[in-house]
Amino acid sequence: MKVVFFGATRGMGRALARLMAERGDALFLLGRDALDLARSAKDLELRGAAGSVGTAECDLLEPAGFEPALARAHEELGGFDTVVLTAGLFAPQDALEADTELCQSLLAADFTNTVLFCEAARKSLLARGGGRLCVFSSVAGERGRKPVILYGAAKAGLSHYLEGLDHKFRARGLVTVTVKPGFVRTGMTEGLTPPPFAGEPEAVARQVLRALDRGRPVVYAPPIWSLVMLAIRSLPRFAMRRIGF
C-alpha cells in the first residue's frame, strides 16, 4: 500500500503506522509539528517502511493546507491508494462547556475540517480509480450521552458522513472504513479512569489493519464495544437520562 497518514505520531495512529511499516508499506505523514513528524518518519523507516518516509506539515485547524499537503504526498509517493486519518481533538464535556473557544476548535477539527480533509482525499483517490479511506470516528457518536455531548455530536456527524461516502462511492472503487474506538489507553485518554473493556493501541491497530485490508466498512475496537454500543443504542431515553455513561 501507499499510504498518506494524518496523525501517525501518536496513540492509535502511531501503532497502526508501525504495523504498516513493518509489512513494508510506503508511508507519507501529515501532522502539526515538523520535528515530531521527522522523528516518527525515521522510526517507521527503521521498522521497515518501503523507501523513505516523507512528511508535510498539516493542521486539522487549517483546512487551507489540506490540498497542498495531499499534493505533496502524491508527488513524493508517486500516487497513493490509501488515506488514513487518526488525528482529532478531545476534551472532557465540562471543559468544553466552560470554554467556548475550545468548543469551537474541537467541533471544527473533529467534524467540519475532518470532513473537508476527507473530501480532498476522496477526490484524489477517485481521480486514480479509487482506493481506501480509513477515518477514526468514535463510539461517542453512537448516542447522545452526558459525558461526551459535544465531542460525541461531532463524531456522530462524522460517522454519518463516512457512511454516506461508503454507500455512494464503493461501487466506484473507493472503500471507506469508519473506525469507532471505545476506550483505548492512549495519551488522549490519559488521566481518565479506564472503564471495563479498555483497549490497547497495538491491539486496536491490528484489528483496524485487518478491516482495512478486507474493506470492512465499520470497525468497533476493541470488538466488544460493538455489543456495548448495541446495548446503549437500544436503551430507552428514560434510562439514558438516569445513567452517567
Place this chain on the structure above:
Amino acid sequence: MSELSGWGRYPVVDAPERVSEDFESATAGAALSRGLGRSYGDASLPRSGGDVVANSRRADRLLAFDPATGVVRAEAGLSLRELNRIFLPRGFASPVSPGTQYVTLGGMVASDVHGGNHHVAGTFGEHVRSLRMRVADGRVLEVSEASEPELFRATLGGMGLTGHLLEVEVALERIPSPWIYQESRRVRDLDELVESLLDASRTWPFTKTWFDSTKRGPTMGRGICIVGRWAEPGEAPAQAPELRERISVPIDPPFSLVNGLTVPPFNSLWFHKHGARLRAGVVHPRAFFWPLDDIRHWNRLYGSRGFAQYQCILPIEGGDTRVVRRFFGAMTRRGCPSPVSVMKDCGPEGRGMISFPRPGISIAVDVPLRGAKTQALVDALNEIVLEAGGRIYLSKDSLTRADHFRAMEPRLPGWNQVRRKWDPEGKLRSALSVRLLGDDA
C-alpha cells in the same frame, strides 16, 4: 493521581504521573522519571507528597540504526522486548539482557543492568555510547564519556537521580542466529553450585544457576547450572523466534500462593524434573533469558501484599567462597521460601560510579512479604553482605535500612558530589533516595 508501585507491589505511592509520547516535555519540572515499573521496590516511585513522576513508556521511537556498527539510538521508553522483536531477526541483540524484556532502555541505563554474560560483557552501561538527558536545571544535554564524563558515569546505574533519560544510544551485538544453544546440569550442593558456575564462566558467554533456597544441611544450595551461547545458523531453526506471552495470572489470589508450604515442593519438583543427566539443545531466547516473561502479571502470585526481591553481591577474594556458605546458612535458617533464586558470578566493575556489579557472587531471591519476619531476614542478610564488603542492588530493594546501605557503599559520597553539582537544590529525588540516601522527605 495514580497508585504507583514497582514490580514487587510494595511500597505503594499515590502520586501524579505524566504519561505522554512527548516525554521530553513531560519531564519538565518532574522530580523523577520511570518506565515500565519493573524495578521491584521504590526505585521508580516518586517521593509521596506532590512530586511528579514522568513516564517514558509512550516515548518509544527508533531514531537511528547503523547496520555496519550495530549502534542504535532510540527514545528512552523503547522496551527491550520491542528492541528484540525488531532486531533479533536482523541478527542483532542487546549486548546485555536482564531477567525480563519488560524494561525500557532508560531503565536499563538507570539500573545499569547486568545479565548472564556479565563476566565477559560487563553491564549495559559499558555499551552505551551517548545519552540525551534533561538535567535538574531544565537544560537538555547530550551526555557521553567525551562530553560530560563525570555526569555520564554518575548516570549509569544512577537510578534516574542525576537527570531524566530522554534518548539512549547503545551498540548492539551482532549474533549468528536469534536462538540459544543451552546446556544445563543438576548440582547437588552449595560447593558444587559455586564451583560449576565459576568453572562454566571460564568457557561460556552466558552462565547462571538456579538454586533451591529451602534446603538445609547436606543438600543446601542444590540447583541447576545453566550455560549458553547464541546458536550457530546451522544448528538453529530457520525462522525467527516469536515473542509472545503464553499465560496470565488474571487476578490477585486472596493470599500469597508463594509461601512456606508451596515453595519447597515446587523447588523439589523443579530440581527433579531436570533429571540427573546433562541436557543440551537449542532453545528459544525467551526460555533462556526471560523465562518468567511467559507468565503475564506473575507478580500477582504473591497476592496483593506483594513481595520483595533481595539481591546482593559477595566478593570472593582469592576464590574463598566461605562467605557464600555463611550467607546461605543465615538465609535458610531464617526461612526463605523463594521459587526464583538465582546465583551468578560477576566480572570487573564498570564505568557506573554507583552501579551494582563488582567481582564476586551475586545472589537473588524473591520472598513474599511477611512483615517483621521479612525485614529481619533482609537485615540479617545485609549484616553478612556488609561484613563481606559486598553490596546490594538498588533496583531490587525495598527493605534495606539506610545505615546498612551507607556502610556498604563507600562510593556514595563521591557519587553524591556529582549529583549535587548537577542538582544543587535537590530537585531530583525518588522514594528510594529519600529512604536510603537522605534526600528530603
